[in-house]
Amino acid sequence: FIPRTTRQGKSGRVSAQRPQMGVVVVSEPATDFEVLSQEGGEVVYNGTLSAPMDDVSSGDTVQQADFSQLRRTGTFVLQVDGVGQSYPFRISPDVYHSAFIDTLRSYTLQRANFVIDDPLTGLYHGLAHMQDAEAAMYFSDEFYREGQTLDMLGGWYDAGDFGKYTTPGAITVAQLLLAYEWAPETFTQGQMLFPAEVAEAAGDTELPDLLVETQWKLDWLLKMQRPDGAVYHKVSGAEWPSMETRPEEDDQTRYVYGMSTYGTGMFAGVMAMAARLYEPFDPTYSEQLLTAAKDAFQYLEANPEPYFREDENQNSGSGPYDKHEDAEERFWAAAELFKTTGDARYERYLTEHLPTYFSEQPELIGWLNGLALGHWAYLTAEHPDPSLREQVNQAFLDAADAILEQVEGDGYNTALTPDQYTWASAKNTVALGNLLLMANALSPNEAYENAALDQIHYILGRNATGYSYLSGSGAQQVQNVHHRTWNATGVYIPGLLVGGPNNHPGGDPLQQALIEDGTVPPAKAYLDELESYSTNEYAIDYTAPVVFALAYFSTFDRS
Ligand code: 9MR
CATH class of the missing domain: 1.50.10.10 (Glycosyltransferase)
Structure with a gap:
């Protein structure tokens, strides 16, 4: 379940044309979704999921949840009965x-x-x-x-x-x-x-x-x-x-x-x-x-x-x-x-x-x-x-x-x-x-x-991994970035984009081991590990x- 962050228009208002969309990874197809306010669990939006599609790069079957019509600001979660709940996400003019x-x-x-x-x-x-x-x-x-x-x-x-x-x-x-x-x-x-x-x-x-x-x-x-x-x-x-x-x-x-x-x-x-x-x-x-x-x-x-x-x-x-x-x-x-x-x-x-x-x-x-x-x-x-x-x-x-x-x-x-x-x-x-x-x-x-x-x-x-590859942002943040100053001082440094999934890691032994047997799809060929310098x-x-x-x-x- 991956909530989509929301963009705001230049005016500072959430623009009606900007779709807000989550992606739902499914084993069994679902039809409906709800958006709930995080505080109090009030249902603020009901919608229908798109038809399941096979995503080649990740090997996932995914459905998308479009909630562009939701005009409220706040913190929300997306829910699909029988599948689960997303991470909380914010809709706000200053979200980035x-x-x-x-x-x-x-x-x-x-x-x-x-x-x-x-x-x-x-x-x-x-x-x-x-x-x-x-x-x-x-x-x-x-x-x-x-x-x-x-x-x-x-x-x-x-x-x-x-x-x-x-x-x-x-x-x-x-x-x-x-x-x-x-x-x-x-x-x-x-x-x-x-x-x-x-x-x-x-x-x-x-x-x-x-x-x-x-x-x-x-x-x-x-x-x-x-x-x-x-x-x-x-x-x-x-x-x-x-x-x-x-x-x-x-x-x-x-x-x-x-x-x-x-x-x-x-x-x-x-x-x-x-x-x-x-x-x-x-x-x-x-x-x-x-x-x-x-x-x-x-x-x-x-x-x-x-x-x-x-x-x-x-x-x-x-x-x-x-x-x-x-x-x-x-x-x-x-x-x-x-x-x-x-x-x-x-x-x-x-x-x-x-x-x-x-x-x-x-x-x-x-x-x-x-x-x-x-x-x-x-x-x-x-x-x-x-x-x-x-x-x-x-x-x-x-x-x-x-x-x-x-x-x-x-x-x-x-x-x-x-x-x-x-x-x-x-x-x-x-x-x-x-x-x-x-x-x-x-x-x-x-x-x-x-x-x-x-x-x-x-x-x-x-x-497909659910990680935010930008340190300091997102719900599931990278933790073990291959960075000497970060690692030696122990201080988390925000604003760093890591390499991300890499199906051609050259000499990186950790990453090579991950992809060796060919079962990890390209979009998931990622390790949040200090030594994984290629990802x-x-x-x-x-x-x-x-x-x-x-x-x-x-x-x-x-x-
Ligand atoms: O970003 C670079 C990537 O495009 C190359 O394929 C890779 C191997 O040559 O190197 C990457 O750059 C690294 C650089 O060689 C040394 N400093 C760290 C860089 C990020 O890993």
Whole structure:
């Protein structure tokens, strides 16, 4: 029995068009359902269940309970005689508010090289990884020799590990900035309830909190750029610290690892975007960001072949994030620079070097693919070529229609096909939903919007395991997240999206054992266990699309 969370309209009222729906897992078909107020058990709604359907990804037979007509706020339970009662769920205009703020705050709590002393969660750790001030080159290139040290202080830790990586960093900041660009009024000063150290460091800036926080990562990314414009891939230790290691205790040498052209493209994309958005607050900083973007792009222009790291095999204490092609990221870089500067030479680069990518269907935004961001930048640039714009528009809508078809045919209305329960499936679900929100902006269609909201319902618990994959939200919350700081301090950290079900866990032995005999369906291939890093780790790029979606769906008290 999985209750569906409820969305409120932008007006702050529950909108009549937004379906509220629970999913009932059945062994014997049932016909009717009731919604009861939690206090007092008063029946507030009676309805008829949809016909049973077999859900392929979960192996469940499910029926849906639509109670869109229920117009009351409060806390309720859904009941089906002979089947049981759901978890209590709330219908209220501010139902996503705390999840939204938690996801924003999660970035502050991931800061590296910073004292974290957070009165809200109780999380505390001292200054850590200060050896990043002298991160050692792992290899020699034409600029630095092996062992030479560079200042790489700053940024966020990537995940449950302490590595700092360019590509998930860039794609994360880009999605946060996109959320800001869509609805700047959603992001205010004071909303992130910064711990005192963060507020103090921010000083008397006019920036909304979100841009204070993204600047923390942007500043680090700037340090990752080589003198010739290319961008190094990561900074990390050469060994994985144990899960009991507090950040302050991890005193191993930290290294700078080799550059990639796909990362250089992502860097150019996010810097060009940031240059545009910081401009009204800080023109000098904006200029610095734009120069960095142009330098990175110039490197790509001069180096047309994809390139991925001279030290590719060095992943013994950090993630590979390997991608050996870079066309999508080149597209994003050029399109974003075209949008920010209006300079036609960037559009010319696209038509000369990447002509087929205008009509290529975008994939979900993630470190593996930046094309959707490039498409979006081109679609929203001031003077794109009308026929190329139409190609991009059509490709975007075709991708959205395919996603919508999957969502509508799925027992739990997820965007994932049965073979898409892979690493980071929970992130992928929401990111697919976000493509629908973007499509809705191009060609308004309520079905797109509702299907995007379905993905938020999915991660918050209306799914085949019943877990909310977002820590701190939902009825059955993840408890044993693969996160060193959480585990070593024992402090529950809200706002972290875990990977979710994963039917292709690679080397994760726990998860491998779970799926080995083939009886666990893909949508249930999940373990809420500390060691299950392929299903239960969090990463900054997992939560990023959730911020975008929650910014879209939340209305909160701005008074
Ligand atoms: O999110 C990443 C996923 O897409 C990859 O398939 C996986 C294996 O390479 O790595 C995931 O990222 C991890 C990274 O490599 C290291 N930090 C933790 C990340 C989340 O598990």
